[in-house]
Amino acid sequence: MPVIKHEQTTKKIAKLIADGYGQGEKENYKPFIDTIRVSSSGRVSRVKGWITNRVHHFLSDSETRLFYLYEFFGSRRIGGLNSRTLDIKEHYPLIDGLDKIIPNLDGDLIKRLTNQKSGEPIILTTTFFISLQTDDGDICHFARSVKDHRQLENKQVIERYQIMQEYWNSKNIDYGIVTNKEIPLVVAKNVEFIHPFYNLEEYGIEDEMQSFLKERLVDMIGNGEGKQLNEILNSLDIEYKLDQGTAITIYKHMLARKIVGVDMNKSISFKQPCHTVKILSKGKVDSYDTYYKHANQV
DSSP: OOOTTOOOOOHHHHHHTTTTTTTTTTGOOOOSSOOOOOOOSSSEEEEEOOOTEEEEEESSSSHHHHHHHHHTTEEEEEEEEEEEEEEEEEEESTTTTTHHGGGGGOHHHHHHTTTTTTTTEEEEEEEEEEEEETSSSSSEEEEEEOOOOOGGGOOHHHHHHHHHHHHHHHHEEEEEEEEGGSSEEEHHHHHHHHGGGSSSGTTOOOOHHHHHHHHHHHHHHHHTTTTTTTHHHHHHHHHHHHOOHHHHHHHHHHHHTTTTOTTTTSSSOSSSSSSSSSOOHHHHHHHHHHHHHHHHOO
16 A cells, blocks of 8 residues: 555654654664554555564555565575565655655646645555665665556556656665566465464474474485375374474474475475475575575566
């Protein structure tokens, strides 16, 4: 959702800015739009980020799914260099430097910056503003708006995106629109399935036990031969008298951390043969991420 319209006034916008909304880095960033203050026609969600260690706010399934992809595929190729994600800011406001592009906008576009009934300003927001660091230490950024593909036929929506394009161009930052049709649904749902298991401390599994169980499960999968994964997971629970389902929790954690990997273009299954689960070294993780170019490019 790129624009907040209800009850915006100069005074309220000034207070949001004074309170730090749309500002900060990583865990200290406060999205200009959040699910508490703003209603949405889509399904809202709040997700704790791996990279930022804070709760992110989303106003549609498409926003949430794209976030999952950005979290999981945190490595990208920028200008021939590898890079990793440093920060993900959602609902980033177009405030700083907006005054510099206004002279370049025609009358129709300028209208999109004010409420035509009240005359009060409207703050446009870009769904994602992401910071990356390349292998040589340089920091670069890109910005993406998320929208239902049907809304791109709306003249007002298109005009708002034209303003955003002008804004990000003025900052030499790559900008684009991602529609729901461009988000690989199976991959996003797979990441959603494993996302809550990135940190095992929340499940009461101590560090020393985590290390032991992960090493043991890697060994069991690697030597599973013709066995199905669920047989191995059940065996781990039984062998160490774990609560039922503990091995599944460990396995999901290992997928999230890329200790092991599966074909994310197919729904994650516990019935797949062990030989289809890859044990990933650092080099294999890099090639594993590269395989999903369609997810990395959105």
